[in-house]
Amino acid sequence: MSSSEIRVGAPQPENKAERINTVAMLALCLAATVVTLDLSLINTALPTISEAIGVSASTAIWLVTAYQISVIALLLPFAALGEIVGHKRMFVGGLMLFTASSLVAGLCSDLTWLLAARCLQGVGGAAIGSVVTALIKRCYPASQLGKGMGMYALVVGLSFTAGPTVAAGIMAISNWHCLFLVNVPVGLYCLYLTRQHVPTSDRSKGRFDVFGAALCAAMFVLLILSLTGFARVGIGWRAVMELLGALLCFALLMSHQRNHAAPMLAVDLFKRRNFALSSLTSICAFVTQGTAFVALPFMFHTFLNATPFMTGMLITPWPAVVACMAIVSGTLSDRFNPGTLCTSGLVILAVGMLSLCFLPAHVEFFDIAWRMVICGIGFGMYQAPNLKMMISSAPAHRTGSASAIVALSRLLGQSFGAVCVSLAYHLSPDRGPYVAIAIGVAAALVGAFCSAIRLTQRTPSVPADISSLAR
The missing domain is CATH 4.10.860 (DNA Excision Repair, Uvrb; Chain A)
Structure with missing residues (x-):
């Protein structure tokens, strides 16, 4: 996107409403929820899907990887394009493609068609994710913008971790096809709300690069x-x-793009020490989470003979505790050094992951539940403080690009996690899930080390509106 941008068309004043556009926020959060859920929703059903379509476990993981590749590849380009064609138009186009491709994925049982549909879902998801933050800014008055961003961060975080639980509920009453078909009515409802209530935004005259x-x-x-x-x-x-x-x-x-004031790949932000370390910490943490949420369903299915519903229930304590910790860690980050909380959380996460490698011979629900609780405590303690440090490290005029890097760090980590599971099965076909969990432990410890480096430099003061974002 060109560094010299001129606003064109009818003037669009900044949102000065004294009330929150609740209906528009509902549409945006619903869309963010289904897009994020799709990153983890089918993980729980991968063993079932692989058996149903007659492919190996390592091949079935491509259904996760294909979606993630599409989102990651197009997130930054679509963010630049959205400034030119309009955020609402980009959002509506992405939502239409995501809904249509979900219908295709739900109706087919062939690997080739499934992969094609997952790629198109990723394209639609990238279009939605690239502009949703900008549209949220139009729904909140300036004095409450931090609250809106905090709500979005909470929705995204919980949606991914709740994927196995939601999948378990759907699989309990239907089959794996409904994991995709459920997106269709939600997508159509979001389209209706968007067309009626989501405000438009200014457009840029700059050329798309x-x-x-x-x-x-x-x-x-x-x-x-x-x-x-x-x-x-x-x-x-x-x-x-x-x-x-x-x-x-x-x-x-x-x-x-060396002469661009605002390059598409925001390398200028990575020159800031805390921002770069926070991004690397985020990638490592989501590698651990991505590894766990892909490997654990295979572990429970292969070694414990758990059904898809039972698998979801076994994983549920993790997202449940993350939901509770999101509020607690956000409050603690205003009182204590966020870097300390992040480091402690990732160490706790590593301990919880490591404990999963030492399950007893005869496993009860409680044996797995308390280990998942430890993982949830650690991940929840890390997430909000790290987001606070990452956003506060960026200058005010680059918060949009910083938000894109936040999403990109998360998606890269989740993609690397899925790749790590494939690597684990390549290294040890019989003990693949356990090898994957060990890789997740190592990633959490590397993230803790990166987070600890930030403690050698005093954390800069955080403005009130940015501080609320971590909540």
């Missing part, structure tokens, strides 16, 4: 494909070439 967007998308696609290749077949020439291609795209993108 097609070449830069192509480089950005190609870089992330090749990166994820290379990592997946390393996980599936080890160090092969194809995976090496894909990694080299990703590095080449990165170098070309840096050269192409």
Whole structure:
């Protein structure tokens, strides 16, 4: 996107309403919920889906990876395009594509069609996620903007962690096809609310940087494909070439946008020490979470003979505790150093993950539940304080790009987590879930180390509106 942007069309004043646009916020949060849920919803049903369509477990994981690749590749380009065509138009287009592709995914039982539908779901999800924050800003008066952002952060965080529980409920009364079909009525309802209540935003006259967007998308696609290749077949020439291609795209993108005041890939923000460390901490934490939420269903199904419904119930304590900790950790981050809370939370998360590798021979529900509670406490203690540190490290005029990097860090971590599970099955087909959990423990400890480095520098003061974002 060009650094010199001129607003065109009918003037659109900033939102000065004294009341929150509750109906519009409902539409935006519902859309964010279904998009985020789709990142984790089918994890619980992967063993069932793999058996139903006759593919291996490592192949079925592509249903997760394909969706994540599409979202990651297009998130930043769509954020730039949304400024030009309008945030509401981008949001509506993404929601229509997401709903239609969900219908296709729910009606087919062939791997090829499922993968194609999942890719289109990812494209629609990227369009929605790239502009939803900007639209939320139009729904809240300036004095309560932090509250709106905090609500969105809570919805996104809980939606991902609640995926296994929601999937278990759906699978208890229906089959895996309904995991996709449930998005259709929700999507249609969101479209109705959006057209009627979500406000429009200004548009930019600047040209869309097609070449830069192509480089950005190609870089992330090749990166994820290379990592997946390393996980599936080890160090092969194809995976090496894909990694080299990703590095080449990165170098070309840096050269192409070196004179941009606001580059599509916000490298200017990563020059800030706390922002870079917070982003790396976030990636590591979501690698751990992504690894767990893909590996645990296979562990419970293979070693405990758990049904999909029981698998969801076994994982439920994690999101339930995260929901409680979201409020507690947000309040604590205003009283204590957020870096200390993040570091402590990730250490607790590592302990909880490690305990899952030492389940007794005869497992009761309580044996798994208390371990999942520990994981939920650790992840919940990390999440809000890290978000606070990440957003507060960015200058005011770059908070939009910072929000995109927040989402990108989360999605990259979740994608790397799925890749780690494939790697674990490649290394040990018989003990794959346990190897994956061990990788998750290592990622949590690396994240704790990155978080601890931030403690060597005093945390800058945080404005009130940013502080409320962590809640």
